[in-house]
Amino acid sequence: MKDCLFWSLSSVGIIFGHKPPIMPESPSEFLLTDIHRCYPVALGNELFLTGNAMAEIPVLENAWIHIQNGKIVALGKTGEGEPELTDNQLISCKGRLVLPGFVDSHTHLVFPRTREQEYVDRIKGLTYEEIAERGGGILNSARATAHISEEQLLNDTLIRAHEILALGTTTVEIKSGYGLSFESEMKLLRVARQIGERTPLRVRTTFLGAHAIPRAYASDRKAYIKLVTDEMLPAVVAEGLADHIDVFCDKGFFTPEETLEILSAGEKMGLPGKIHANELANSGGIQTGVQAGCWSVDHLEQMGDAEIDALRGSQTVPCVLPTVAFFLGIPYAPARAMINAGLPLALATDYNPGSSPGGSMPFVMSLACNQLRMLPEEALVASTLNAAYALRMSDTVGSLAPGKMADLIVTKPLESLAALPYYYATNLVERVMIGGKWVFGPSNAA
Ligand code: NIG
Ligand code: FE
Numbered sequence: 001m002k003d004c005l006f007w008s009l010s011s012v013g014i015i016f017g018h019k020p021p022i023m024p025e026s027p028s029e030f031l032l033t034d035i036h037r038c039y040p041v042a043l044g045n046e047l048f049l050t051g052n053a054m055a056e057i058p059v060l061e062n063a064w065i066h067i068q069n070g071k072i073v074a075l076g077k078t079g080e081g082e083p084e085l086t087d088n089q090l091i092s093c094k095g096r097l098v099l100p101g102f103v104d105s106h107t108h109l110v111f112p113r114t115r116e117q118e119y120v121d122r123i124k125g126l127t128y129e130e131i132a133e134r135g136g137g138i139l140n141s142a143r144a145t146a147h148i149s150e151e152q153l154l155n156d157t158l159i160r161a162h163e164i165l166a167l168g169t170t171t172v173e174i175k176s177g178y179g180l181s182f183e184s185e186m187k188l189l190r191v192a193r194q195i196g197e198r199t200p201l202r203v204r205t206t207f208l209g210a211h212a213i214p215r216a217y218a219s220d221r222k223a224y225i226k227l228v229t230d231e232m233l234p235a236v237v238a239e240g241l242a243d244h245i246d247v248f249c250d251k252g253f254f255t256p257e258e259t260l261e262i263l264s265a266g267e268k269m270g271l272p273g274k275i276h277a278n279e280l281a282n283s284g285g286i287q288t289g290v291q292a293g294c295w296s297v298d299h300l301e302q303m304g305d306a307e308i309d310a311l312r313g314s315q316t317v318p319c320v321l322p323t324v325a326f327f328l329g330i331p332y333a334p335a336r337a338m339i340n341a342g343l344p345l346a347l348a349t350d351y352n353p354g355s356s357p358g359g360s361m362p363f364v365m366s367l368a369c370n371q372l373r374m375l376p377e378e379a380l381v382a383s384t385l386n387a388a389y390a391l392r393m394s395d396t397v398g399s400l401a402p403g404k405m406a407d408l409i410v411t412k413p414l415e416s417l418a419a420l421p422y423y424y425a426t427n428l429v430e431r432v433m434i435g436g437k438w439v440f441g442p443s444n445a446a
Pocket of ligand 1: 248276324354
């Protein structure tokens with residue numbers, strides 16, 4: 001009953017006031033006990049996992065985790081080396097599973113409104129490209145961004161931020177790209193930064209001014225690219241609004257040459273690249289991303305052996321977004337082949353109003369298992385440690401190794417990890433902790 005009251009009050013707060021839910025304080029040092037199974041993903045200082053190591057991750061049965069000042073000190077099996085703490089420092093996980101919080105390394109969480117009409121148009125037979133050519137798609141969202149206030153945009157985005165927190169995401173990357181004008185791109189990035197300040201989520205932001213060519217520049221692409229590189233980019237950097245730069249390098253959007261020009265301008269101003277590549281066609285985006293030293297290339301629905309070869313030996317993470325293939329009805333990326341080739345595959349939601357209106361990492365894991373033929377363990381690695389590497393954050397988050405941040409999920413009662421993708425439509429996340437503090441879950445969690 002107490003739990004129910006807590007939930008209903010906090011939900012109202014989220015919708016009307018956007019106050020973070022009031023969570024019980026945990027002491028600065030405590031022990032999570034009575035964990036049925038803990039899936040730390042990696043116990044050492046691995047920055048990513050590849051090949052068989054993605055399937056053969058450690059599992060601690062009947063485990064404990066010692067946490068101090070927001071970080072993991074140690075973890076192990078019950079009766080094997082746990083520290084002696086006082087009773088009020090013991091937090092029982094009541095036989096649940098514990099895993100690292102999800103790292104969603106590719107989202108467009110800040111957007112003005114939904115595009116349900118385009119969804120219906122696609123059901124009736126139009127393709128994503130046909131809708132874009134008619135001025136729908138990204139341009140449709142950009143028109144709406146110009147008219148929405150920053151306050152409203154922030155309120156709408158806060159709701160989505162709390163939604164993904166409740167689904168187990170603890171770190172999220174957020175792109176601009178639905179502005180396509182100086183003012184609107186800045187507005188989107190300011191809201192993205194606010195999400196990092198107004199919620200417990202760890203946020204990284206990405207400047208995606210080169211998401212599409214606005215109609216007004218259709219006959220002068222160069223002028224828009226100049227606006228992105230010479231006006232928007234310096235202002236974004238001067239205000240510290242972005243951690244990376246992104247380009248939609250694909251058929252009908254930006255060419256590999258244009259992409260290299262934009263990425264190189266970003267690199268000169270200190271922004272590493274993370275590009276959208278090979279969603280609509282095998283258009284050279286992957287080779288472009290590797291050539292530019294991008295931290296990741298994302299989408300990858302259209303690729304073959306030459307693209308796998310290009311990624312092999314590079315530092316560029318292939319990031320697959322299976323909800324896009326699910327939602328648009330396009331082919332799934334060849335994730336199995338990429339894992340077999342030894343690439344550090346990552347998964348993300350791509351939460352956006354056009355191609356993936358959802359931010360559920362557990363559902364991404366379900367699609368990875370069902371459609372990409374990934375094992376639940378591989379899907380977990382790709383949603384945590386490898387995803388953190390795509391943001392070059394895997395030295396601090398993405399696994400439950402000693403020294404890392406205590407960002408974790410306590411599930412509802414489950415037997416094993418496989419239950420998470422198996423129950424594809426049930427939220428099995430019971431509690432979420434970020435930096436040693438409960439940020440989601442029932443009020444009696446401590
Ligand atoms: O990642 N592919 C490019 N951009 C977004 C979606 C764009 C949209 O349709 O709004 C994506 O899928
Ligand atoms: Fe995207």
